[in-house]
Amino acid sequence: MPRRGLLRTAVVGMSAAAFGGSLWRGAAHADPAQPGPGPYGALGSADSNGLRLPGGFTGRVVARSGERVVNSSYTWHNAPDGGACFRDGAGWVYVSNSEIDPSGGAGAIRFDSSGTITGAHRILSGTRLNCAGGATPWNTWLSCEEVSRGYVYETDPYGVRPAVRRDALGRFKHEAAAADPVRRAVYLTEDESSGCLYRFLPAVWGDLSAGTLQVLTAGSATSGPYSWTDVPDPDGSPTATRSQVAGAKKFSGGEGCHYADDRLWFTTKGDNRVWQLNLRDDTYELAYDDSLVSGGAPLTGVDNVTGSSSGDLFVAEDGGSMDICVITPDGVVAPFLRLQGQSGSEITGPAFAPDGSRLYFSSQRGTSGSSSGGITYEVTGPFRR
Template sequence: MDRRALLRGTVIGAGAAVFGGSLMRGAAYAAPAQKGPGPYGALQAADANGIMLPSGFTSRIVARSGQQVGSTGYTWHPAPDGGACFADGSGWIYVSNSETTPGGAGSITFNSSGQITGARRILSNTRNNCAGGSTPWNTWLSCEEVSGGYVFETDPKGVNAAVRRDAMGRFKHEAAAADPVRKVVYLTEDESDGCLYRFIPNTWGNLSAGTLQVLKAGTATSGSFTWANVPDPDGSPTTTRSQVSGAKRFSGGEGCHYANDTVWFTTKGDNRLWQLNLSNNTYELAYDDSLVSGGGAPLTGVDNVTGASSGDLFVAEDGGNMEICIITPDDVVAPFLRITGQSSSEVTGPAFSPDGKRLYFSSQRGTTGSSSGGITYEVTGPFRA
């Protein structure tokens, strides 16, 4: 059974149910995804850009760190990391963080044909901007991956000045995912004993004030959860993750994605993809490399995650085989692409253009293994709807 389709259509009951052929414990939980053939077929030989792709897909390089983006006159930032796409008239904008100090973020504008028509700096003078997330009102939340780090709300077009959103808490921020149904923003924390948070703005669409909460749950890999207020979002002198008894610990929170009453987020310390079922306040493992049967887990070094309209998840690797792997709605995981010759890098910033026909991502350190060697790519092909 298609787990994500079921989640879209029903509220899961407390009794046992069959998911993907497995009768699970107590409540209805799906077995973590297993390796299998991907929907696009096997990877072909590397192309001229060193990218291995399924048949029918092509790649191009759209930016290199330290070099001018197209004919725009703008120099692309070092260590490109988290990213997102935004509609812009008949075209779109791709936003990318810079995981250095000083860090920040930049963006590239494309017309309806995919040609580069502009690029600019949209955030400056920040620290280690790793991941982040988009909002329904078309801003980019750029997150500082440092102790006491902030979230900065930025304009992808670079017209409006970036704003620091103190109410979203000070901690080692990683990714953000907006939930327009519950009118909250979920936040991951990149600490070995980190937490998962949600921010409830006083007014949806305005992140200047609100309530920061932390997820509370047991120590198991599945169960029910609740939320509790963080007394002091400033995190000083007591860190945010240490303020609430019973807050659930996650080993190095990374990417975060919301769709269809579900939040998916990754933890790098244990190579897991977690799933929050918001319709019934339960959580479970969607993927765990140690639970892949038959040996040879296809996805390791889990990091940034995004989703397609098909319900497919795309998870980038920090290490591993330098792949972006796909996890299908029927819980099959397989490589979608592989970057060759760049083993000292990591794959970052996967994001689809608004029409779902182009996938953007970066190799943070490229062929040089240095933050100055980042490369940002675009893949075009027959992505399924």
């Protein structure tokens, strides 16, 4: 996202962040979210790290680019980007991409059950502009290259097994990924001004070495029915994947995506929108559009996205007011947190710990405005569950 940017059987952290079902099921074809009082109240004054939080919440820095992570020999990578949490015994692991070129890759921090950092390690090296990605139900992290004809790499959050390049997921300017265990699909966003939304259907669920890449086809409206069409040449050469299928719906700069409860949410930065796919009835609509907000829009520069078990959607800003905003199931959007003094950065990698009590995220360029100034945070408090 340039600024215009050992398999375990334990339950993956993303399952703890799944949306509550009944709330969003009743929201089909609802109007896009509008500003209102957030569920956590007003933001307080900035703490010593420039972090403004609602009452009852506290924050801390867990890593800084170029500095050794406590209780480890790993130097935290530059430009931390997309992230996710995975269970690790009684604790968890937070993984984070590095959006630099060359030598991007990804790293991870281990936490015990009390939230104490117990180590950190590298999980991917030698790749380029690793932007966002997504977790799989079989506890791997899909790290996506945001370059022309980029790849997706399947990595081991625990640092035991080597990463594997997954060519079958197509070669394009990858952004984020989200796994759907019901339809056994992996959804993929594309960070192009005329990008597409894709899904990959593995030949065998749990094995991404082979399968079918498809692109979403639909009309030009902001809501309606959609379908999926096979991409003839996932390698994307000589014709880019987004240009191979007539009727492929174009999206302005695909960013984060999140799956839960038979729905997919994804963001587009070019028009500051959050889209919702109802995967049960094959329809799509807008969950948020800043141009449709009455008064000032609280959420601009939409980027990475995650969800909590209560049904709240958390959307990070690239620019804007440097907020993470919450969109509630009843259609209210409001700031949840804000970083002050970091206007030259962007917020990346929001992800909840498996029990939903802690939120991790990064300021990609921190206070310096440079990729070497990245800061990764943890926020703890009474999150709705």
